[in-house]
Amino acid sequence: MKKPKVFIAYEIFEDSESYIREHCDYTKLDFIKKINFEDLKEGIKDADGMLVMGTRIDENLLQYAENLKVVSNVSVGYNNLDIEAMKKRGIIGTHTAGVLDNTVAD
Numbered sequence: 150m151k152k153p154k155v156f157i158a159y160e161i162f163e164d165s166e167s168y169i170r171e172h173c174d175y176t177k178l179d180f181i182k183k184i185n186f187e188d189l190k191e192g193i194k195d196a197d198g199m200l201v202m203g204t205r206i207d208e209n210l211l212q213y214a215e216n217l218k219v220v221s222n223v224s225v226g227y228n229n230l231d232i233e234a235m236k237k238r239g240i241i242g243t244h245t246a247g248v249l250d251n252t253v254a255d
Contacts, residue, residue, distance in 0.1 A: 154216070156196035158189060158204050159223065173198075186210070193217060207231035211238055219243065 155169055157177035169175050176192055178184055184204075193199060193214045199206075202223045211217070211234050222230055222244040230242045 153197040154195060155198045155200065156192040157200045158184070158192065159200065159202035161200065201229070203229050205229050205231075206235070206242075208234040211235065211240070214238070214240070 152172065152174045155173045155175040157166075157169070157175060159178075160180045161169075161177075166177075176196075178188055178192065189204065189210055190213045193210060195216055196214065197216050198219045198221065199214075199217060200221050200223065206220050206222075206229060208231060211231075217238070217240050219241045220230060220235065220243070222242065224244055227242060227244040230244075232242060235242050
């Protein structure tokens, strides 16, 4: 079975990357340089999934995502995701709701 292709658009921990490496084909941005739209456009073009943290995902970018099925936003909020544009393309959006519940309560 072909592994899904994941585009990683933010710096992740090594253990997370190791898990992704085991289960997926993936590319990730070079975080040493400033990230620009062309980098995002190139990374998203054949990805099945995308990991982001605050990156704006809208129609302007999604028009280049031919295979994208899911965007996982590693954030409590999701105001950076254009939900309507994603719905129109059948792309699922996720976020890490509740991850700060205990911290905020303290």
